[in-house]
Amino acid sequence: MSAELVTELQAKERGATRAATWRIRIVRGLGPLTVLIGLAWALIQPYRLTLIDPHGQGFWWLVSEPPLYVVLVGVLFRLLIAPGLVKDLEE
Amino acid sequence: MPHAEMVHWWFATGFLMLGLLLLAEVVVGPEVWNRRAWRRYLWPGLVFGLGLLMWPVMTFYTNSTIHMLAHGSWAQALMLAGAAELGLASGKLHSQYWRLCSAVGLAVSGGAFLVHEQQHWLFSRAAFLHHALGSMLIVAAVFPLLQAFRPRSFIGATGFATTFLVVAVLLYCDRDTAAIFGHLSQYAGPPHR
Numbered sequence A: 001m002s003a004e005l006v007t008e009l010q011a012k013e014r015g016a017t018r019a020a021t022w023r024i025r026i027v028r029g030l031g032p033l034t035v036l037i038g039l040a041w042a043l044i045q046p047y048r049l050t051l052i053d054p055h056g057q058g059f060w061w062l063v064s065e066p067p068l069y070v071v072l073v074g075v076l077f078r079l080l081i082a083p084g085l086v087k088d089l090e091e
Numbered sequence B: 001m002p003h004a005e006m007v008h009w010w011f012a013t014g015f016l017m018l019g020l021l022l023l024a025e026v027v028v029g030p031e032v033w034n035r036r037a038w039r040r041y042l043w044p045g046l047v048f049g050l051g052l053l054m055w056p057v058m059t060f061y062t063n064s065t066i067h068m069l070a071h072g073s074w075a076q077a078l079m080l081a082g083a084a085e086l087g088l089a090s091g092k093l094h095s096q097y098w099r100l101c102s103a104v105g106l107a108v109s110g111g112a113f114l115v116h117e118q119q120h121w122l123f124s125r126a127a128f129l130h131h132a133l134g135s136m137l138i139v140a141a142v143f144p145l146l147q148a149f150r151p152r153s154f155i156g157a158t159g160f161a162t163t164f165l166v167v168a169v170l171l172y173c174d175r176d177t178a179a180i181f182g183h184l185s186q187y188a189g190p191p192h193r
Helices: A003-044 A059-063 A066-090 B004-028 B042-060 B065-090 B096-115 B125-140 B142-149 B154-172
Strands: none
Touching: A003 A066, A003 B004, A066 B004, B004 B042, B004 B154, B042 B065, B065 B096, B096 B125, B096 B142, B125 B142, B125 B154, B142 B154
């Protein structure tokens, strides 16, 4: 095999590895980013969390905590979806 | 009964998860995404489930005939889109043109939003969001349409995923009675924060 061909193959391999690394970072980051957005929302609009001041709130208002829903989605994605995707990307 | 705004937030949560799943599929590519069988069924199953959940919405939130028709047609369109994608995922359906069902699903969803909002854009925040969501979904139907003809289209896949993230954000913004850009009709009732 000529040295030129080997260099070309190595460059392609490095490019593919770099792309996979970025993909892994993005997949790993999607869940925590969603969690951060949910937490930021809770800080900006604390009145959307009825659990902070639950007195006088009905059942449905206590169940409805939109910023926490966003956090929950991020956590679920990070724990259930991302690990398998990262493993498959690494393979 | 939960308020309508709460139902919007629950659906927003489903659409947020749907958007994240679709975005992850775009990032890793279909080869990696489809490597595990259960993952193939994940987002089509979620779309089908959201369609199923539209039936109780139709049953319990029927303020008028137009609401019932809008929610009913919406449920059917979502279930059709989910079922077609499930068929493609399982390999029982082969033609790429089944993706047109997703385009129909988005277009019907957009139409349903517009049809059952009878107030003008600046009547209240809910009215504004219904108009915005409806118009956006009709335009966004172009993404699955693109995917039907070009299945590996990056723009089509990214646009499709982003559509659901935007839908989630807009649904989370919904309040039953709240101002939009400082406007709130005197007929809308006392505003929420």
